[in-house]
Structure formats: structure tokens, C-alpha cells
Amino acid sequence: MSMNDKTDxxxxxxxxxxxxxxxxxxxxxxxxxxxxxxxxxxxxxHRPQHKKECRKHVKELHDEKLFKQPxxxxxxxxxxxxxxxxxxxxxxxxxxxxxxxxxxxxxPVYDNQGNEVDKHKCPFCRxxxxxxxxxxxERTRKRVEANDAYAIYDLGCDYRDGESGLRQDHTxxxxxxxxxxxLGYTNASVCIGYAYDxxxxxxFDSKKSTYYYELAAMRGNVIARHxxxxxxxxxxxxxxxxxxxxxxxxDGYADSLETIQRLYSNGFATKDDYTKALISYQAxxxxxxxxxxxxxxxxxxDYRYY
Ligand SMILES: [Zn+2]
Ligand SMILES: [Zn+2]
Ligand SMILES: [Zn+2]
Ligand SMILES: [Zn+2]
Numbered sequence: 408m409s410m411n412d413k414t415d416x417x418x419x420x421x422x423x424x425x426x427x428x429x430x431x432x433x434x435x436x437x438x439x440x441x442x443x444x445x446x447x448x449x450x451x452x453h454r455p456q457h458k459k460e461c462r463k464h465v466k467e468l469h470d471e472k473l474f475k476q477p478x479x480x481x482x483x484x485x486x487x488x489x490x491x492x493x494x495x496x497x498x499x500x501x502x503x504x505x506x507x508x509x510x511x512x513x514x515p516v517y518d519n520q521g522n523e524v525d526k527h528k529c530p531f532c533r534x535x536x537x538x539x540x541x542x543x544x545e546r547t548r549k550r551v552e553a554n555d556a557y558a559i560y561d562l563g564c565d566y567r568d569g570e571s572g573l574r575q576d577h578t579x580x581x582x583x584x585x586x587x588x589x590l591g592y593t594n595a596s597v598c599i600g601y602a603y604d605x606x607x608x609x610x611f612d613s614k615k616s617t618y619y620y621e622l623a624a625m626r627g628n629v630i631a632r633h634x635x636x637x638x639x640x641x642x643x644x645x646x647x648x649x650x651x652x653x654x655x656x657x658d659g660y661a662d663s664l665e666t667i668q669r670l671y672s673n674g675f676a677t678k679d680d681y682t683k684a685l686i687s688y689q690a691x692x693x694x695x696x697x698x699x700x701x702x703x704x705x706x707x708x709d710y711r712y713y
Pocket of ligand 4: 500501502503504505529530531532533534
């Protein structure tokens with residue numbers, strides 16, 4: 408039995424040994440949750456002895472979460488095929504708040520009688536496409552009020568870049584990006600990470616930047632994941648880098664697959680690693696490829712989806 412198993416089972420104060428019956432209220436170490444204490448005094452007294460083990464365990468817990476394959480992206484609400492990882496593979500519609508794949512976005516839409524529906528209508532809700540800045544802003548504003556993460560993100564980007572007739576405002580931009588990130592929109596987390604990485608609107612902070620990149624990566628953002636891999640590789644942590652690249656290759660990031668191939672040619676990864684990555688990337692392609700999306704991609708580079 409390892410130390411960890413023991414501490415997990417034992418239900419007594421790690422410092423004085425008092426049992427649950429005696430003390431009545433043992434509290435777990437808030438960081439590692441592996442040991443218990445009868446009092447704050449005992450916890451403080453035990454800290455020098457526990458510190459190292461505690462940090463090690465916290466890191467292990469974190470890595471366990473970090474290196475898990477995230478759940479796959481949702482399906483397109485029209486064709487029910489998994490949405491591509493690349494941003495160019497889908498469009499957000501501010502009329503209905505739906506994310507539609509490039510294939511369905513580009514394909515002609517027919518009504519019940521088989522007549523082609525006006526091209527300038529949303530393929531999901533049939534609302535006409537807005538043309539003026541005012542119309543677009545008004546729609547975004549309504550979606551922001553409805554707490555739509557994509558719209559909040561768009562507005563945040565407009566403030567960040569001073570676009571759509573808005574004055575550049577980094578504070579306001581970050582406030583909105585944080586709101587979108589909290590709602591689970593990973594591109595927003597990436598932007599916050601980028602802001603900390605480059606001291607844009609905030610003070611440079613590499614720890615915070617990593618935190619937001621990791622948050623995005625754990626929710627399936629392949630670009631954040633690939634960048635985390637690059638950071639690890641730069642530090643010489645090839646094992647950790649490879650773990651990141653494997654995950655982003657599985658989720659459809661071709662650059663990660665290419666990087667693994669390069670690592671393999673240079674002797675930093677095994678043939679097995681590369682084969683595994685290749686197979687999983689091909690499995691991803693099998694999940695996202697369809698004729699409509701291919702047609703859209705052939706029509707314009709803007710619809711490239713893998
Ligand atoms: Zn105690
Ligand atoms: Zn601890
Ligand atoms: Zn679709
Ligand atoms: Zn719509």
C-alpha cells in the first residue's frame with residue numbers, strides 16, 4: 408500500500424493522531440484533500456512536514472485534469488455532424504445564437520416545397536442577414552442581454568480592437584471576455600491568456616496566461632492546447648509537450664500532428680506515438696468530413712475546415 412492510499416483511508420488527524428470520534432470534526436487539507444486535521448493548530452504544526460507531499464499531490468491532481476481528452480465539440484444543429492475545430496469551419500449566427508457548420512452555411516436552403524430559400528437568410532432560423540453596422544450591433548446587444556457567450560465575446564473583441572464603431576477600451580473588453588470565458592467559451596479564455604502573455608490591458612503575468620490557456624485547452628480548444636505543447640517543448644519537457652500534441656491532434660489540429668511527425672523524425676517521439684496520433688487525427692476527419700463542407704471549402708478558402 409502506498410503512502411497516498413494510507414492517508415486516504417486513515418481518518419485521524421495527520422498531526423496528533425486524534426480520531427474522528429475524539430475530535431468530531433476533522434477537516435481535510437484544502438489543497439490536496441489527502442490528509443485531515445483536528446484543528447488549525449495541528450494543520451499549521453504539520454505544514455513543514457506535509458508541504459512537499461502536498462504540492463506534489465496538487466500537481467498530480469492538476470495534471471490528471473489537464474491531460475484528459477476533452478469531450479468532443481457539439482454537432483452542427485442542421486446536419487448533426489460534429490463541428491470542426493477550426494474557426495473557419497463554422498459561423499456563429501447572432502439571429503438565433505446558433506453555431507452552424509461552413510457546409511450548411513454555404514449550401515442552398517430549400518423550403519418544404521423544394522424552392523430555394525433566399526441566400527441572405529440564416530439557414531437555421533431564416534432571419535434575413537443584417538447589412539448595416541447599426542443592425543449588426545443591435546442584434547449583438549440583444550444576444551449579450553440574453554447572456555450568449557459568443558455575442559459577449561464578439562462585443563469584447565470589438566472593444567479590444569476599437570471596431571464596429573466602438574471606442575477602444577481594454578478594461579471593458581477584458582470584462583466581457585471574462586464573462587464569455589465563465590460561460591465556457593474557450594476563445595474568450597485564449598484571448599485573456601493572450602492579454603496576460605503580452606501585457607495588453609493588464610500587467611504581464613505568465614502564470615495567469617498559462618491558467619487561461621489551460622482552461623481553454625481543458626474545454627477542447629486545440630490552439631490553446633497546441634501552444635501549451637509548444638511552451639513545454641521550449642522548456643525541454645518533451646513528454647509533457649507530446650501529451651498536449653496528442654490531445655490536440657485527436658481533436659483535429661493538423662499542426663499538432665505535423666509537430667509529432669517532426670518529433671518522431673528527430674528521435675524525440677516513437678513511431679508508436681506518431682502512428683497513434685495519425686490514427687486519431689484520421690478518426691477526427693471521419694467524424695467531421697461531409698460533402699457539403701467539402702463543397703464549401705472548394706468554393707472559398709474562408710470555409711477551410713481541416
Ligand atoms: Zn490534531
Ligand atoms: Zn495537503
Ligand atoms: Zn452543418
Ligand atoms: Zn439564425
